[in-house]
Amino acid sequence: xxxxxxxxxxxxxxxxxxxxxxxxxxxxxxxxxxxxxxxxxxxxxxxxxxxxxxxxxxxxxxxxxxxxxxxxxxxxxxxxxxxxxxxxxxxxxxxxxxxxxxxxxxxxxxxxxxxxxxxxxxxxxxxxxxxxxxxxxxxxxxxxxxxxxxxxxxxxxxxxxxxxxxxxxxxxxxxxxxxxxxxxxxxxxxxxxxxxxxxxxxxxxxxxxxxxxxxxxxxxxxxxxxxxxxxxxxxxxxxxxxxxxxxxxxxxxxxxxxxxxxxxxxxxxxxxxxxxxxxxx
Numbered sequence: 247x248x249x250x251x252x253x254x255x256x257x258x259x260x261x262x263x264x265x266x267x268x269x270x271x272x273x274x275x276x277x278x279x280x281x282x283x284x285x286x287x288x289x290x291x292x293x294x295x296x297x298x299x300x301x302x303x304x305x306x307x308x309x310x311x312x313x314x315x316x317x318x319x320x321x322x323x324x325x326x327x328x329x330x331x332x333x334x335x336x337x338x339x340x341x342x343x344x345x346x347x348x349x350x351x352x353x354x355x356x357x358x359x360x361x362x363x364x365x366x367x368x369x370x371x372x373x374x375x376x377x378x379x380x381x382x383x384x385x386x387x388x389x390x391x392x393x394x395x396x397x398x399x400x401x402x403x404x405x406x407x408x409x410x411x412x413x414x415x416x417x418x419x420x421x422x423x424x425x426x427x428x429x430x431x432x433x434x435x436x437x438x439x440x441x442x443x444x445x446x447x448x449x450x451x452x453x454x455x456x457x458x459x460x461x462x463x464x465x466x467x468x469x470x471x472x473x474x475x476x477x478x479x480x481x482x483x484x485x486x487x488x489x490x491x492x493x494x495x496x497x498x499x500x501x502x503x504x505x506x507x508x509x510x511x512x513x514x515x516x517x518x519x520x521x522x523x524x525x526x527x
Contacts, residue, residue, distance in 0.1 A: 248312060249428050250276040250296065252333070253319035255284045257388070258348065261421035262317055262428070263293065269429035278309055300329035306336035313340060317428045318347045326363040334370040344377045346427040348420075351384045351413070351440060351502045358499040359490070379427045383420045384413035384440040385500050387521050392488060393446075394453060394522070396478040397461050403453065404464045405446035406471035410495035413440030413502055414449065416521050423510045431510075438504035441515050446495075452518040456526070468492075 249270060253259035254277035266275055276294045279285045285295040298309030300321050310316070316337055321329050337345060350356060350364040371378050397403035420439055427433050450463040466474070468489055475485035494500065508514055516524065 247430075248274050248276060248314045249317070250278055250310065250313045250315070251317045251319070251428070252278040253321075254278055254288060254293075254295075255280075256319065257417055258421050258424070259317075259319050261418045262319075262425045263288075265422045265425035266317075266428060269425060276309075276313060300332055301325065303332040303336055306332055307339060310336050310340035310342055313337075313342055315344045315428050315430070316342050316346070317424055318345050319424075320348045320364065320367065323360075323363065327366045330363065330367040331370055334367070334374050334376075338374040338376060342376060344379075344428075345371055346379045346381060346424055347371060348424065349380045349382045351382050351500050352438065353380070353382055356499055357497070358494045360494065361499075378435065379433045380436045381420070381424055381427065382436060382438050382502075384415065384438075384502055385495075386417045386420065387414045387518075388417050388525065389491070390414070390449065391525065392475055392478060392480055394525075396474055397450070397453060398457065398459065399478060400474070401460070402462045402464050402474065403446075403450040404466050404471055404474040405450075406466050406468050406489065406492040407446050407495040408465060409445055410492075410498055411443035411445050411501040412449075412495050413443045413500060413504075413507075414518065414521075415439070415441040415507065415515050416524065419507075419511065419515055423507070426510065433510060437506045437510055438502055439507045439510070440500075440502040440504050441507065441518075443501045443503060444518070449518065453522055456519045456522040 251259050251262050277288045278296050280299050296309035298305040350361045353361050353364050454461050472485045
């Protein structure tokens with residue numbers, strides 16, 4: 247059996263590789279990178295490397311040759327639907343038997359702009375007739391580091407999501423489930439991977455407990471939120487992108503309650519306080 251992890255030089259793919267090597271023989275693991283230059287570190291770690299780009303279906307066809315099971319880490323927004331269609335077509339043509347795909351929380355019912363590409367990709371995989379698990383990842387705690395960093399620098403934890411809740415967890419925890427799915431753990435077609443949803447006010451309380459610092463918690467309007475991020479060094483367009491995430495959370499797009507995550511891991515998720523400590527260290 248052969249296993250390929252896409253996005254292998256990214257944070258999620260890197261974590262998945264490290265978990266996977268403890269589950270299957272390392273000589274059966276392949277890592278997909280976009281260029282030979284990006285392959286060097288993985289080759290030093292003795293991983294088999296394939297070069298391929300989501301935008302180049304011919305490169306993907308070559309990369310997937312002889313691969314049985316594929317961890318398909320979703321690409322960056324932009325031209326994602328066309329690129330994801332390339333991945334699925336190349337996987338089908340190469341005879342890939344199984345795909346674990348990193349999707350979006352409660353994708354079937356989501357109205358978030360972020361969900362559209364994932365709904366499209368899930369449909370493509372289904373129509374290709376490839377066995378699969380859709381890993382409907384909620385939200386990485388790492389995504390909140392600009393807000394957390396700004397709070398530690400300024401003494402103010404500023405958010406604009408009101409009482410919206412999010413099922414935060416560490417990226418490595420999502421990646422561990424992905425690796426287990428890829429290795430052959432029997433999971434259902436869909437896993438709703440969400441921690442217990444909490445508000446930003448509750449996240450701020452966890453931050454204060456983790457750091458033992460006095461931090462003012464500010465439920466702000468949109469402009470104040472953007473201004474707080476740009477004051478911390480984020481470019482205006484990036485700050486506005488983070489504002490769009492706040493809108494999704496305010497509109498309950500990530501308020502998903504499910505026991506799938508801890509059942510798939512076979513252990514409790516890291517507490518928010520300990521998770522924050524881990525990221526800050």
